[in-house]
Amino acid sequence: MTQTSLNQGITYAVYSDGHKGAEQIFPFDLFPRIIPAPDWEKLEKGLIQRNLALSLFIKDVYSERKILKDKIAPPALIFPSHHYSEEMRSIRPKHDIYCHICGTDLIRHSDGNYYVLEDNLRSPSGVSYVLSNRDAIKRTLANAFRWSSVRSVSEYPAELLATLQSVGPKSEERPSVAVLTPGPYNSAYYEHSFLAHRMGVELVEGRDLFVENNFVYMRTIHGPRRIDVLYRRIDDAFLDPLVFRPDSMLGVAGIMGAYRAGNITIVNAPGTGVADDKAVCSYVPAMIRYYLGEEPVIPNVPTYLCEREEDLKYVLEHMKDLVVKPVDMSGGYGVVICDRLSKAELEEVKQTILHDPRNYIAQPRMALSVHSTYIENKGAFEPRHIDLRTFTLMGKDRPYVLPGGLSRVALKEGSLIVNSSQGGGSKDTWVTV
DSSP states (O other): OHHHHHHHTOEEEEOSTTTTTEEEEOOEEEEEEEEOHHHHHHHHHHHHHHHHHHHHHHHHHTTTOHHHHTTSSOHHHHTTOTTOOGGGGGOOOGGGOOOSEEEEEEEEOTTSOEEEEEEEOSSOOOHHHHHHHHHHHHHHTHHHHHTSOBOOOTTHHHHHHHHHHHTOSOTTSOOOEEEEOOOTTSTTHHHHHHHHHHHTOEEEOGGGEEEETTEEEEOOTTSOEEOOEEEEOSOGGGTOTTTSOTTOSSSOTTHHHHHHTTSOEEESOTTGGGGOSHHHHTTHHHHIIIIIOOOOSSOBOOOEETTSHHHHHHHHHSGGGEEEEETTOOTTTTOEEGGGSOHHHHHHHHHHHHHOGGGEEEEEOOOOOEEEEEETTTTEEEEEEEEEEEEEEOOSSOOEEOSSOEEEEOOSTTOOOOOGGGTOEEEEEEEBO
16 A cells, blocks of 8 residues: 555655654555444534534634633633634634634543544644545455445545535635645645645645735636635644734735635634644533533543643642643644653653643543554554544534544554654544444
């Protein structure tokens, strides 16, 4: 499968020490993970519930702030966040939808239950690998797949396009859509080009766009073409040099003015990352109760917020049993599994936390479920830890959850870090009919 992936460009870039952005093949294991239909029905219900609550929370944070006034969540949780955007206080997205695409990471514990590990609301990646994995397994195991009752994932690009078009600035027209990428050197560029191609829309960089009279246009050989919906895969800070980072070469000068005027929809909305904070994630069950009046269908992994005095005390006293994470990093970077550290290393982690408690959370070392995985250098199947990244779309109409999602595998023996940037791979995920 390695050569096939290379030929098709199914790669990602790694920026950790020693790699310097080098392209890597994304390992794919042919042994699929199977989720029975009853399990998936519960997960799907829980994911929709969770995303509805998160959407209401983000809207509330940038408008009435009832959840803060009612002391369900503290202001100190929101305003110090690196992803809070004061600019969004004066902007209301189309249909009040802030988070159109969300990637929620789940684990299955040794007790047999699923738990939410974290939410990814800025630019969740990985869905292209779900679709590529399914294509690969259909070709390689055609006979086995033909006789299996497995839900399709091929409709995702059409569902994504429908979601994007449903939130266009003018509902009576068919909105034009484009995918904004930082360019071919970005770690997820394969996915950006893959999704644009599958949706049949343009893939653009910031230099391909310009703003005139508060409308956004794409440069073409036939003249300017208006863009109504922009699925951006760049961070807020680089979106508009007139509003955010003035040195940004990736964004579009004036696009926030067009957005404020209601002439373009940006997906996901700027400022959505305020709920993409691992500390905020711990409050989602409370959000579900507060906004929806329901009990959470999928529980969170227990989380200790180091900014809380009582939580910090517990973390410092029980660090050996915990996993420490920075609140605003992704890709598995900064995660510390403390039972593998020496006394000196533990002390260093403690001092790092004490220096900036708001920036860290801690969670118990959960017993992630394992799945038989083919280990190429051993020529044998061995158990490896897995998690599941799910993908939920929220547009004007009904929500959509991709059946299954991306099962990520920690290919290193004993490792709990499944991210591709940390040497992980993936499996096809089969949801039975």
